[in-house]
Amino acid sequence: MRVLPNSLFGRLALILLSGLILAQLAGIALEFRDRGQRMFQASGVYSAERIAEIVRLLDDVSPSERKRLVSILNIPTPRVSLTTPAWSTTEKASESWPTVEFRKRLQRQLGPAYALRVAVSDQPARGNTGTMSNMGGMHKFGDRGGGHMQSMNMVAPDTLLYLAQVKLTDGAWVTFENRIDDEIFADSSVLLLTLAILLATVIIVSLLAVRLVTRPLTMLALAADKLGSDINQPPLPETGPLETRHAAQAFNAMQHRLQRFIEDRTRLLSAISHDLKTPITRMRLRAEMLDDPEQRTSFIDNLDEMQAIASETLDFLRADDSREPLQVMDVCALLETIKDDGAELKQEIEIDGCQLTPFRARPLALKRCIVNLVDNAIKYGSNARIAASDNKETLVITVTDSGPGIPEQKLETVFKPFYRLESSRNRETGGTGLGLSIARNIALSHGGDLQLRNISPSGLEATLTLPRRPL
Numbered sequence: 001m002r003v004l005p006n007s008l009f010g011r012l013a014l015i016l017l018s019g020l021i022l023a024q025l026a027g028i029a030l031e032f033r034d035r036g037q038r039m040f041q042a043s044g045v046y047s048a049e050r051i052a053e054i055v056r057l058l059d060d061v062s063p064s065e066r067k068r069l070v071s072i073l074n075i076p077t078p079r080v081s082l083t084t085p086a087w088s089t090t091e092k093a094s095e096s097w098p099t100v101e102f103r104k105r106l107q108r109q110l111g112p113a114y115a116l117r118v119a120v121s122d123q124p125a126r127g128n129t130g131t132m133s134n135m136g137g138m139h140k141f142g143d144r145g146g147g148h149m150q151s152m153n154m155v156a157p158d159t160l161l162y163l164a165q166v167k168l169t170d171g172a173w174v175t176f177e178n179r180i181d182d183e184i185f186a187d188s189s190v191l192l193l194t195l196a197i198l199l200a201t202v203i204i205v206s207l208l209a210v211r212l213v214t215r216p217l218t219m220l221a222l223a224a225d226k227l228g229s230d231i232n233q234p235p236l237p238e239t240g241p242l243e244t245r246h247a248a249q250a251f252n253a254m255q256h257r258l259q260r261f262i263e264d265r266t267r268l269l270s271a272i273s274h275d276l277k278t279p280i281t282r283m284r285l286r287a288e289m290l291d292d293p294e295q296r297t298s299f300i301d302n303l304d305e306m307q308a309i310a311s312e313t314l315d316f317l318r319a320d321d322s323r324e325p326l327q328v329m330d331v332c333a334l335l336e337t338i339k340d341d342g343a344e345l346k347q348e349i350e351i352d353g354c355q356l357t358p359f360r361a362r363p364l365a366l367k368r369c370i371v372n373l374v375d376n377a378i379k380y381g382s383n384a385r386i387a388a389s390d391n392k393e394t395l396v397i398t399v400t401d402s403g404p405g406i407p408e409q410k411l412e413t414v415f416k417p418f419y420r421l422e423s424s425r426n427r428e429t430g431g432t433g434l435g436l437s438i439a440r441n442i443a444l445s446h447g448g449d450l451q452l453r454n455i456s457p458s459g460l461e462a463t464l465t466l467p468r469r470p471l
Contacts, residue, residue: 009214016206024199047162047178048102050078052109054176059168066172078162078178096120106164115167216244220251226447231259273310280307312434324362328471331356331395334367335386338374348383349374356390360469361446369442369450370397372435373462377401381459390468394448397464405454414452415440439464 005011054073058066067082074080098120106118162178223236235252238245280303287299332354342349370386377384381401388397406414406421413419418433436450439462443450448466455461 007214008217009210012210012214013207016210017203020202020206021199024195024202028195047078047164048105048109050178051106051164051166051176054078054080055110055114055166055168055174058174059170063170063172070174078176081175081177082172083175102162102164106166110166113169117165119161119163121161121163216240216247220247223251227255227258231255231262270314273313276310277307280310312438324365326360326469327363328358328360329363329366331359331361331366331388331397334363335370335388335397338367338370339386341371342374342378342384347374347378349378350383350385352385352387354388356388356395358471359390359395359466360471361466362442365442365445369439369464370399372439373399373450373464376435376462377403377460380404393468395466395468397466399462399464400455400459402459405458405460406452408454411452411454415450 005014057073058069061069070080070082099118102120103116103118106116107114110116162176164176164178165173166176167173219236223233226233233255235255236248238248238252240248284300284303287296287303290296290299335351335354339349339351374384374386377399378401381403383401385400386397387400388395390396410421414421415436416433417437420433436452440450443464443466446466447469448464451463451465453461453463
């Protein structure tokens with residue numbers, strides 16, 4: 001099973017975003033943990049201060065006045081009572097961290113003169129919480145997984161109870177229940193929204209950064225892909241970071257060397273082919289003066305073959321020349337022209353219904369490619385049938401004959417320059433071996449391809465596939 005994406009952009013983005021998202025999630029968890037602790041500490045300090053103030057007030061009055069003050073002070077927060085519930089002496093051994101912390105804070109506010117008992121819980125007290133009749137049986141805050149750990153992690157408790165019993169100087173006990181409702185634990189939506197915006201910003205910036213890094217590589221890959229079909233394409237811009245500029249400079253230098261090599265080769269072979277025409281013409285004139293008709297015919301046939309090879313060599317070199325400008329053309333009209341030209345030569349050419357949208361190509365080169373395919377079909381199959389279809393992406397032209405076909409193992413070999421299936425080297429039956437090579441070179445120069453396949457019961461089908469370019 002594939003885990004990493006295929007593209008460099010996808011892999012860098014996945015690795016970078018995974019690390020950033022994990023870091024953000026860890027930061028969010030720590031933020032909520034610290035936030036819960038800060039909220040507990042703030043609410044504990046507030047509760048301890050309130051309880052200490054009330055204890056000092058009650059300790060300074062008589063028992064009868066104390067009851068009256070308790071009735072006045074007994075508001076929802078804190079709730080005060082003078083009843084003394086039973087409290088197990090073993091409870092202290094199982095006290096949670098919040099309970100211990102709250103005891104320290106309250107003892108610090110009251111001083112060492114007051115004895116006290118405390119408990120902290122995020123669960124409602126069982127029984128009558130107003131009289132604290134079951135304080136000793138409460139679930140202590142933090143004794144279960146959902147208690148204080150809840151506020152320290154991702155979710156705040158619904159209600160936080162600070163429970164305390166303080167022994168006054170005359171031996172009476174006063175009980176406090178300070179209920180901190182969830183309003184104090186402010187809604188986390190604002191914090192979550194802030195963190196979400198921060199995370200989204202980090203993701204967007206990371207994707208842009210990865211895109212900036214990988215874009216030059218993408219452009220280099222596209223330029224290298226186009227180099228095979230158009231050696232004269234514009235050079236890459238030598239901009240960006242130092243490594244990108246060096247890569248663009250190396251690519252442009254390679255393209256320039258290839259252009260110069262192809263131009264030198266073309267000029268050399270063109271000069272040789274052109275210069276051969278002069279001695280061939282002189283030899284033809286001398287051959288015409290031979291008295292022996294049989295020798296004269298043989299010499300002239302050989303000279304015609306040499307001239308044909310020279311001409312087709314020039315055509316082969318022109319097939320590599322992409323300097324002919326691209327033009328929007330009517331391919332159906334081109335096929336009709338080829339059919340009419342063949343009719344003048346008594347060639348049997350058929351065109352299956354042709355309805356194509358305008359196509360951008362090099363007209364002369366494309367015509368030479370199709371003509372070579374048609375000539376090959378006529379030569380080996382005595383007829384040629386042309387079919388064409390297109391879509392938004394490609395143009396497909398097939399040329400079919402009813403000849404004997406080609407052995408399967410040689411369907412690619414026939415595209416080699418000067419290769420002929422017919423071993424007698426007779427030009428009338430074997431040609432020069434450049435027709436298919438020229439056709440495929442033209443297809444490749446347009447960014448397409450040319451493939452051959454045998455069809456049943458007999459015959460050969462040549463399929464020319466060309467990509468569409470913007471009009």
